Amino acid sequence: MRPPVSQPRPQTASPRSEPSRSRAALRTAVVWDVLQDALDRRVKATGRQALDVLDTGGGSGNFAVPAARLGHRVTVVDPSPNALFALERRAAEADVADRVRGVQGDAHGLFDVAERGGYDVVLCHGVLEYVDDPAEGIRNVVDALRAEGVLSLLAAGLGGAVLARALAGHFTEARQALDDPDGRWGTGDPVPRRFTAEQLTGLVEAAGLRIGAVHGVRVFADLVPGVLVDTEPGAMEALLELEAAAAELAAFHSVATQLHVLGETQGTPEA
Template sequence: MSPEPTAPGPHTTLRTGVVWELLEEAMERRVAATGRSELTVLDAGGGSGSLAVRVAAGGHRVTVVDPSPDALFALRRRAAEEGVAERIRGVQGDTGDLLEVAGDGYDLVLCHGVLEYVEDPAAGMRAIARALAPGGIAGVLVAGMGGAVLARALGGRFAEARALFSDTSPEPDPVPGGAVPHRFTEPELTGLAETAGLVPTAVHGVRIFADLVPGALVDSEPDALRELSRLEREAASHPAFRAVAAHLHLLAANPAA
């Protein structure tokens, strides 16, 4: 894979590094399985293309589906600036009409930060599954229940933490003014995938410590950011830490026909 076209800031790298490494590995596995160096990738809810451009820079063809015309305009501009415009197309739509606007048969379907906002996450996961080719891989990133509870508790917002903790199903956030309608535990996320006909292959925790460590601490110590990044990567696959991650990242396969 090619390096990222534009260098992200250190905190962005810290919070996205685990996900990108997982996706690189997934794409390498799919390349090996298909014998094709160029994969077809669908980014559902891909916005202005921060992830899509990075994938396209690795030589793959990416379709971005997003409901916002402004985001798709920004996608086209970003793709042109990074020299990958010929490998990216943007279409307006959402998970409700994913197949109608983007088709199916994709090697990889990405859905990051979407299922927590849709009215019916199960239907969204089914759309992801139907868009995959046999043997294709889904990469789904969602807001984690445990991380939200922990962050509120550490911030002294005990009532809010308790309200979230008592709501163990992906229903609207019981905290008044809560910005995320759905939060997921690992069993809920893998259950959605299995019900949609996918086979979960890995779940990782994302942003386990990054949102809890004071930024001043990281900025003041030359080696702190690197060590914190290493800690995030090593803890990502550990069940105890996945349970309290801000986000959960699922890799799931569409069984080969």
């Protein structure tokens, strides 16, 4: 089920302004910049200005709507009707409703609502933490890619959770997360599963993709007091620049709140 074809319109905002450089951008800026670079490379490689993008677990469209504003056709698969309603409204407000399609579903039943082998880029953000079988979930999203395509995988990092619990003085919980097979700090932990960079890259490689890049996300943002970012002149931009500089350094992957892996099908040229 291919998304409806529409002609791309001129951009209505600067690409690098999506998502906007705000407090929320601390959670998305690094991933968006990497994703936009991947989209640009696929446009160049395919010779097509409009790509087919699948966003699994895409919710209200934090990445889908900005991608559509660049002219791409985006299908969002999410189990939440409320999130899909918010997506529809957000796409309409951004004047990209004709390029964004929301369908209810999940990673395990992906091909009930999406086309196998029909997408140039697949986003799997915040999904692996919640599926019963992460390996199966990865295989499904990889099977949605065309012969040459890119997977953007974002998942909770183990090290960031351990560090956060320790800095909050919850040392027993920090040790529990460190020792637990799923990286959980206790029964009250809202995240069912966390990963190391090695675990995520192993899953991606086992599904047949080449690792294009690994990034640490929210290395510092969740540790810096909000009052410093909100009140110090220039602090927000400086923190964003620090996050971007540290993201690719392996030394910081082990303490990142989230980990981002870019996987490429074997036929996809290197960047």
